[in-house]
Amino acid sequence: MEDYNNDLEEVISRAVEGGVSNIISIGIDIPSSRKALELAERYGFIYSTVGFHPHDADKVDTSKIDQLLKLASGSKKVVAWGEIGLDFYRNYAAVQNQVKIFELQLDKAHELGLPVIIHDRDAHNEIMRILKQRGNKDQKGVIHCFSGDYDLAMAFIDLGYYISIPGTVTYKNAVVTQDVAAKIPIERMLIETDAPFLSPLPHRGKRNEPLFVKHTAQKIADLRNMEFEELALQTTLNTKRIFGLP
Numbered sequence: 001m002e003d004y005n006n007d008l009e010e011v012i013s014r015a016v017e018g019g020v021s022n023i024i025s026i027g028i029d030i031p032s033s034r035k036a037l038e039l040a041e042r043y044g045f046i047y048s049t050v051g052f053h054p055h056d057a058d059k060v061d062t063s064k065i066d067q068l069l070k071l072a073s074g075s076k077k078v079v080a081w082g083e084i085g086l087d088f089y090r091n092y093a094a095v096q097n098q099v100k101i102f103e104l105q106l107d108k109a110h111e112l113g114l115p116v117i118i119h120d121r122d123a124h125n126e127i128m129r130i131l132k133q134r135g136n137k138d139q140k141g142v143i144h145c146f147s148g149d150y151d152l153a154m155a156f157i158d159l160g161y162y163i164s165i166p167g168t169v170t171y172k173n174a175v176v177t178q179d180v181a182a183k184i185p186i187e188r189m190l191i192e193t194d195a196p197f198l199s200p201l202p203h204r205g206k207r208n209e210p211l212f213v214k215h216t217a218q219k220i221a222d223l224r225n226m227e228f229e230e231l232a233l234q235t236t237l238n239t240k241r242i243f244g245l246p
């Protein structure tokens with residue numbers, strides 16, 4: 001994203017020096033999916049995704065989705081399809097278009113055998129309904145920036161999905177997310193930055209970056225009474241498993 005135009009190299013070196021082993025750079029439309037792949041082609045430890053965010057659903061059609069399909073099938077560095085999903089909070093795109101574009105992209109991901117990264121904002125029931133209805137037991141995926149409660153997390157886990165916890169878990173009032181992070185099975189949990197958004201404490205309100213994932217990991221380790229290293233190891237293994245990283 002443009003937020004890193006001036007200091008991308010420094011942001012990446014800070015992450016590496018701070019112990020971040022891999023980065024997955026996310027696509028939300030055609031230009032960002034291309035840029036993410038360029039980055040992934042430049043750095044061995046960086047991977048990328050392709051996807052259309054629900055915000056753009058009014059502007060997407062099958063030919064644009066096919067461009068992403070081409071991008072995704074042309075490189076081993078594309079490890080997932082997403083962000084895709086539904087956003088009934090901002091509602092930048094019509095609901096029926098969001099649903100249509102979400103389902104079309106679920107089809108493409110399944111066709112390519114790629115896991116999906118799902119954005120779910122105030123759309124828990126609809127996303128659950130769609131995923132259940134499709135019943136693709138072999139479709140792996142992650143609910144990114146998970147914002148639901150423990151019961152919802154377990155329902156997604158039962159469907160075969162992983163739950164990704166963002167930096168917001170460090171905020172004092174984030175009791176529901178803290179409850180999820182403390183209780184879900186560790187084998188199904190991922191940790192993410194969602195950079196440049198959702199900076200964890202002590203960087204709340206400022207630009208987020210990959211290195212800051214350590215603050216999120218530390219908070220979750222504390223919530224679970226685990227060592228930081230153990231949590232980091234387990235969530236790294238989970239990430240490698242779902243995205244097929246070496």
Ligand SMILES: [Zn+2]
Pocket residue numbers: 083118119120144145
């Ligand atoms: Zn999102």
